[in-house]
Amino acid sequence: MFVLAGFDTHFLDLAWAGVLLWLVLGFSALLAQRSKNVLLRLIFPLGGGVALCMAAIGLAGLTAPPATLVLPIGLPDLPFHLRLDALSAFFLLLLGSASFGVTVYATGYFRSMKSAPLALLGLWYHLFLAGMAMVMLADDAYAFMVAWEVMALSSYFLVTTDHDVPEIRRAGFLYLLIAHVGAVSLLLAFGVMQGGNGDFTFATMRQAEMTPYWASVTFLLALFGFGAKAGLVPLHVWLPEAHPAAPSPVSALMSGIMLKTAIYGLLRVTFDLLDVQLGWWGTLALALGLITALYGVIFAAVQSDMKRLLAWSSIENIGILLAAFGLTLIFYTDGKGALAALTLTAMLYHAINHAFFKSLLFVGAGSVLHATGERRMGKLGGLIRFMPWTAWLTLIGVLAIAGLPPLNGFISEWLLLQAFLLTPGLTQPYLNMVIPVAAAAVALAAALAAYVMVKFFGVIFLGQPRAPALVHAHEASWPERLGMLWLAAGCLLLGLFPVQTIAAIAPVVRLLTGQALVNAGNWLLIAPLAAERAGYAPLLFLAVVLTVLLLSFIWVRRVYHGRVRRADPWDCGYPEQDARMQDSAEGFGQPIRHIFAAFMRVERETPDPFDRHPHYRGDSRDKLWLLLYQPIARLTGWLSDQAARLQHGRIQWYLMYSFATLVFLLIFVSH
């Protein structure tokens, strides 16, 4: 049935079979809409199993030679081409491993749904996974765009699962709109790349030789198109709306994995399909990435809705990824292959890290949402006592995203900063001067991200419950805990075994930049480029941290005084303390709001001093929405109004239009 080309199509066949299985599972979910048990105990777990297989295929495909496959589906004379090389395999691994945890979690999370909407959700969920996998496997522009649209549409329906809420419909519309603007841009980019010869396979695009001018046009179109999917500022506006609207496992998939498909596409187009790369592309991507990272983290700091906070934090991480991408391009075009390899390693590492910890945080937030029915952080607090599993597992994700050793977030950010510190080797003097500022911006974003995470964890899980109903919050169910455990384990293992992870990524890096990162350390110690510069041994670090902790615990508990003393906490002279005296989400973000007031429009309602039921509301709005999107919306509205003038309702005028067209065409023909 399949037309096989090349050799070693083994893994690619399996990957394609996995995509088919996901499709079959999705449609069988519709058939099983009567029985929730079948859906939750059979279809979703099977989908998770497929995800795990995908991860295994990705892992195996990293070292396998590239394989291609032509599928007899698609339009006549336009079959689907698939290809599995190291880059696809890496992202397939990311997709499979993260979505496995999320799917396991989902079998517990969706238990409260009615069976009919759940069946529909099952359809879109598996279509979404299949679409993302196909994006990574596609080897021609046609298959890529079809998969891209399947991914966009299925995620739209997932976002609008609760479509009876008007705000969710609005969020879904915004998402769909920006997704399509981006898709049009991608279509144009592919159109430029195929150069009018009508062959849309990536194989021909790789062969094509482009002038720097057209290559730049392609790159800019691709950056716009993929940027719209990734949430690049100023195309980020859909993210903080769509992520809170979607059910939590879906948010986890969208933020953890779907945003990475854009990164994948950008790498594929820039390094694989285009035959020339220009240095200024890297500078542009670096600048945009840094703006995105800072913008994202500043807005994350002032959010009071926990899922919105995570969405903004995703924007920040995408910014960091893009900055790393830009720096890779700068090094690569400057002929610094080793440094490009280092930066790209950092970027890919961060991509998979973000897939794990952001998915973990989103599902953790989902459990909190399930237990309390509350997304506003101002109504949460003290949940660590009622939901210890969720709290401790989320803590791992929080520490990871904050970039603390020995977890995974630290390594990728550390590698990236190492790369920034090596920029003085560049041949362009002005870049040499500017890039330290960029390094400072990355460091600032990382520090602010830690601040955001302190707020996230502190306000939700620590302190006193801010609402009386919170004491009845129930712990997450077992499947939810297992899903979170998987993701947390991923964060921990990626953090503890960087040398092995980097070795696994090496084929991808070699494929794109021509050489892999040189580790000057050993299996325990990671030391990029040179051992005397900097090194990090996470296992040793963990051992030291644990030993110190243990020793101090023993010293305090046994040697120092050896007794437990229970007393009232120091109350600062206030005899009465209640939950409302705690620092709130708004209060914690207040300094940031003050410092960066220029970026946002703050709306505040302060209560009257004599009000018996005082009410405070503060909202920080994105200024870009006002400055960029509203004028565009107004302009579009105005243009549509002008176009609507054509519609008079008078049949004579309509006839006149045809008449004028006819006469015009006749004149045109006769000349």
Added chain:
Amino acid sequence: MSLSYPLQFVNLLAALLLLISFAMLSQRRVVGLITLFAWQGAALAASTAIIAWSTGQHHLYYSAALTLILKVIAMPWFFYRIVRQLDVNREVESMLNIPTTMLIGIVLVIFSFNLALPISQMAGTVMRSTLGIAMACVLLAFLMMITRRKAITQVIGFLAMENGLFFAATSATYGMPLVVELGVALDVLVGVFVLGIFFFQIRESFESLDLKHMEKLREK
């Protein structure tokens, strides 16, 4: 230069067609319009029959018969009935005054003759010189549709346009294949019946056949 008698006769009929088109543009009453439409059909049928006889294209006899039955007998009769039933034989208001319309019509005739010149040189038929007239008939019928307000005049304009197209087809290529002509004739017949039903519906909803009432149907 002398032309054969049949061809001279066809040219005469073509001139008559154009004249009737102008007459329709200036006709103010619906019944008069229907009569003119019937005459136009008759001229068309006669010219088709003469072409069939002089060139030996037998399928054109069928076309001529079809035109005679449909456009000279059936449709005018149908329209007379509608006019009587709906009682709409009042003066037809037009959007432009009639002299202006006529002037525009003359411009259109000059334009179509200009246009037809290079095309008719390529055509290999004996009566290619009438192509300009055929096009002028189409455009004049279109103009009539634009300038009139009543729904029924629109339909007559539409049918007159079809007459012009038919004439263009016979003069440029001895007519379309019979299957196509049969199809078109059937389409026109069905179209007229559907429009007839619409007339009654429009009349029922708006108490008038004046199309300006339909302006309410736009979005805002």
